[in-house]
Amino acid sequence: MKKTMKMNPAAAPTEQKLTERQQQxxxxxxxxxxxxxxxxxxxxxxxxxxxxxxxxxxxxxxxMGVRSGVPDLCLPVARAGxxxxxxxxxxxxxxxxxxxxxxxxxxxxxxxxxxxxxxWLEAVQVLENYLTEA
Numbered sequence: 493m494k495k496t497m498k499m500n501p502a503a504a505p506t507e508q509k510l511t512e513r514q515q516q517x518x519x520x521x522x523x524x525x526x527x528x529x530x531x532x533x534x535x536x537x538x539x540x541x542x543x544x545x546x547x548x549x550x551x552x553x554x555x556m557g558v559r560s561g562v563p564d565l566c567l568p569v570a571r572a573g574x575x576x577x578x579x580x581x582x583x584x585x586x587x588x589x590x591x592x593x594x595x596x597x598x599x600x601x602x603x604x605x606x607x608x609x610x611x612w613l614e615a616v617q618v619l620e621n622y623l624t625e626a
Contacts, residue, residue, distance in 0.1 A: 515615070516538070516612070519565065520565075532567065532569040536619075537566055560591045564581045571605075571623065576605075577607075578607075579606075579618060580606070580609070605622060
């Protein structure tokens, strides 16, 4: 049976004004609040590939394996023939970069479900649908 989480309809009109970071924070908060419904959400994590750092720190991060364009959120849970789920978060007017397109295409080719979400509500729906698939 498919579980559907109720969203606060009053929150929807202001969603367009949220930054990408704020959208993602809401997804993570929702996931933490719904771990009892979907225990797999405890495995959801952020890939910290955006950076504002010194050139030296940037070189160190690259040496440690940071790659530009990797999607923002990863849920390493197999479902419905997929190895896991990657979500790239964008603000309402955000655009997918060429590096992000590369990662999305290649992760999809490797058997992961990938998606770009332009709101936290959209990302929550993707997570719910993914976790309720047989």
